[in-house]
Amino acid sequence: MTPPDRNHPDLVILGNVNVDLIMGPLAQWPAEGEEVLVPELRWRVGGNAGNAALACHALGTDALTITSVGDDLAGTWLRTQLTGHAVHWLGSATPTSVTAAFSHPGSDRSFVTYLGHLQHLSWPDLAPHLPPARAALLAGAFLTPRLRQDYPALLARLNTQGTAAALDFGWPDGGFTPDIRAEILGWLPGVQHLLINELEAAHLTGAATPQAAAQHLAAHLHPHGTVVIKCGARGVVAHHAGREYATPAPTVQVIDSVGAGDTWNAVYLHGVLRGATLDEALQDAVQVASRAISTEPRQFR
Template sequence: MKPVDLLILGNVNVDLILGPLAQWPAEGTETLVPDMAWRVGGNAGNAALACAGLGTNALTVSTVGNDLPGQWLRGQLPPEQTRWLPSPEPTSTTAAFTHPSGERTFITHLGHLRTLNWPQARPHLPPARVVLVAGAFLTPTLRAAYPAMLQHFRQLGTEVAVDFGWPDGGFTPELREEVRGWLPFVHHLLINELEAQHLAERPDSSAAAQSLAPLLPPDGTVVIKQGARGVTAQRGGQMYTQPAPPVTLIDTVGAGDTWNAAYLHALLQGKSLPDALVDAVRVASTAISTHPRRFVLL
């Protein structure tokens, strides 16, 4: 198989985005919203879209159902940059509700994501400089094989980036122990502020980054995405911050996944960590403030 710069492995699904929704409707009632979009979603799917827009030498591997949403999904990503694995389950769909504050609420049916597994995926993975493992808590069968999978990438010398998302049920003590067991294999931990605080059991991003960074390899980087406030990152005992520019929000769904793609794209182009943070914030800011979305620097 032809090597790639970036391999994306994880959850690609259909997103139905509705909003803005100011208040959750009472049972038995109906609420109208002015906006609707039907598009590729999931941590991995959003990153794949951004990579296609940025021109990254990337390949995305995920399952898909054999149904009408699955047929639509197959046609949304460049075929030369996507490897679809068949699933007997219906294609996963997420209903994403936007709110006037810019925050979002997600309701997901796992569908085909439940069947993505390591024995199925492994023969289809080309050599890569970096692998982005995305959406652990939405790919439960693959997640069970994370220890073996991460060891596999270490043996290949492939850098691992992880964005696991928010777990259904929150961060229990058992889940924290599981995730911390992954971190010695992770070169780029790419998580949002709430995830970082709950995983590290720390009250703010700086404290969370300082707590999590020693669990990564010595050259590992913890990146904590803070929405409109930008990002905080820590590598080698040094803290970095990058504010976000003020923009008019149009659609924030997938902003963090777009950030991941732009950050890894910049690093793969040989840019320094500070420059990669700048590029990623600018690309994500452009994406959430344009319609149709643009994945270019402001």
């Protein structure tokens, strides 16, 4: 595997890397004062950016992740887990962010996050370390609130230097209010790849189907942009240059679906950067992400 070029990588990943504690399956939330036991626990690198970075490393993508980390036990652990990966760490005096992810019977998940160091990650911190790249993945906007405030400046920088922007903003803590929807739509003219899930698309647009949501969002995107809506076990739908695409997912026995969409993003961008057609990039991303969530430890090929 050729080591990534930190000065001129193909892909830069910007966003949230944190510790994930994954527990479950949890059939029902306990009432206040009660305790329930779960049979499974995993402790691993997480966050939208962290999951994408792991997948890129496994795929051999020429990718550099730029993020912050706390100066504590959890932060030290994160650094050791990503040794050998191309990561530029920005130190933080705030404790490292931790997400408790609860799996439920079936494939639904719930997340409880302590933002910690992520609440201080900002554009002035990142800007001096952002190299020219062919593409950049902006991951977890609503888990990096200070960086999100400067998304217009960040997107302008990417567009000026010829870097294609890919966006997976995640779920806003307060839901999709009118102000939040207006903020997201304001980002889209500078975005070449919008990579979101079905629930986010529905709440952002009010559309009744993923296909209608993709068509609606494509009108707001960069003129050459692609909208992809990830629909879980049903695969993905996409819209590009006036054409609709649909790629079904294989039937698999899900072991752990946390980070499935982040893995999908990494595989899709890996394909795009290697010159794959849109159909090929969509199909490969669905296949690899499906394999990842159905293997333990995760396998990407």
